[in-house]
Amino acid sequence: MTRTPAPSLPTRRRLLTGVSGLAGLAGLAVMSTGLVRAASAEPTLLAQADLRGGHDGDLAGLLPDVVDDQSRRLQQAIDDAAREGRILRLPAGDYYFSNLTLPDGARLAGVPGATRLIYTGRGHGLLAEGGERVALDGLVIDGANQRLGEHVRGLVQLRNVGNLTLRDVQIAGSAKYGLALEGCGGTVEQCDLSGAAEAGLYAVESRTLTIRDNHVHDCGNGGILVHRWSKGFDGTLISGNRIARIAATNGGTGPFGNGINLFRAGGVIINGNHVSDCAFSAIRANSADNCQIIGNQALHSGETAIYSEFEFSGAVIANNLIDGGTMGISVANFDRGGRLSVISGNLVRNLSTSGPYVPKNSGFGIGIAVEADASVSGNTIEGAPKWGVMAGWGPYLRDVALTGNMIRHCGAGIAVSVVEGAGATLVQGNIFSHTPQGAVIGTRWNETVTGDLARQGAEAFAHLTVRNNVAG
Template structure:
């Protein structure tokens, strides 16, 4: 029987997807075509390149043809060597997870798209082979201005820069595995409705998942149920690198139910991200501050997180830069330590449970094991309208430290349970220095500080 006739006839009989495959044995091809039954729609032909050497041109032809026909393109298990392939609109590229591997040959990037729509990648391995990307190319997979992206069950490995870079993209990335990027695993800027959910991002050089904007504004990205682990800060700095999940200038971002472990700096860091919600996350063994909301933001909800191991558990900072308006509630913060990846210029040597500055309520938190201060309220004159109530503090040097520097604003400290503190339950501070005895025992010479009904053990 003529092999070409057999292949065409088989595809027509089982339900017809376009197929790209390197040359393989007749028996292997028959099995792979049979695998399409009931899983891929439409098509009436097979595409069979040689499978030898660079396959960029043939892959581009196959993708363009499938997209034009509105039919999925199936990649059987195998290694496809290519570079600088453009993903067309309406492409649905489907492979066998872990087995259908696109390997970057160098000289540009692997896959890119500009201004497309309805692009889908399912079950594809993108392998950068640690080869250098060209100058100006941010990632192994770079998409710009793409609407309705769907990327699922893919792997992205061995990128010399970011693994995935998205600019002005909408859609979803779910159940992907990203590892070994020299810079960040996933970088999104100016998203237009993006969901990043259920992915694993690990062993990246400078960051895990980055949600950024060129200018501060509404973003609305949802980052949920991801695992982010072992993130380094190879490019250095004091927090711009080395974060598991990093929000920068992006408003309205939801970061929920993620497991983030072993990051050089923060598990979750929001810089100038207004109306951010950081809820239900597990943050383990952070190198510096586990959860950070900092600089020019208005509005942060930090609730129901577990922080185990950090220099600072939760920090809501930079009132001097406009950072204000937060709720810190229902968190467990434990096993804090002195020290961080850089010297502490403020003189406390870290070891702080929760630190806040302006227009913030701190309530219902449990802080167990703070070698410096369990709750730090204000920094010098940068303190206004802060309430600490209903918290449980145990095993700390000082339970609550509150700024008594001239110009500090009003605070209320009430209804907290404070036990096993070595140097006082509530003490006034001038910057990093403790300046008062225990305010919880009745000292009232600071009219901006109200201390009442705390239980001391």
């Protein structure tokens, strides 16, 4: 049963008829000053008739809260508004739809939290293919977990849009990604993305994209993904987002289940985000050059909290707070060319030796791990059951400086590779407290092969300098 629609707003015809009448009275202005003043109201009424740039949904025949699919009327209203350079404003209520296309210049606005577009599951939700501008504001877009066609990745799919704006939009219940952006620039801000079977937001080949102040939560395989088809500069800014409860329903050992994930995307800044309860990493950067990960909170991660891995060159990981995880920060894969990093001012605590899979290589319970061309300074590490810092893995160690760190209540303080071929390593000016297996130990891969090198024996290894440390 349909709901009887409320009386509609005055139509343009009525408004313009009133304006025309006033214009006729203006012709008598030579006889009456009052009528001249009445005629002067014409510009104001014309502005009202034009709805100040708006294009109300009810004027297009759209009715909220009816059970019928309104895709045809919605599409016509979207096309008309875009052609006329206007905003299509939708009143509060539910609108059932499928297969809507957003042309260049499409701008849709609703009542935040109350204007709901509900996908009925026949093809795609909202799709834009090219154009300079598309804007969505104040809408709830509900995928209802309905099937999406093979031609789209997300419930809302925008391709090659030069300047998109999504503000205060809720996207929920997508059978794939919530929001999928390909080759786009612009801003996604203050949106709520939840319940996606894959990730809340997937962006690939972006151009000057900003992702800020969003809430991304309860998704099946990822939170915010910024990828490129091939390795190169991306430049996306990811700031101030709250990301929580990200699962890894596809399994694996790290490609899924991350709050923020970069893949091949260089020049990305990740700062000021609050990321919690992810199956794997809070922040994971794979083959991402010149990435900055600064001032984030990473809580209750299922595996390594912050990762920079594989073929990367250049990473700054600074001033992050990490509480929980199997490893705090890992900067790895010198064997694949991963190198050049600064890890400073981070607080890492409360790590675990129990993770989401049977560990290999170094295992779990390590505060910070580095391999090549790295400065590790001014960090505070507490509660790493195995090692506070791991420097190198077998021969994969080169030019690492470990200075001015506070390491306490860890199994051992710093574990340094002493395998043949390991490169220059400086351990200086660190403070160790309650490290029962030693402040500085030498390792061959996963095996401890020396005593406490902070006390004696470091001179036996030409690549290793240990001095001026304080061990409690």
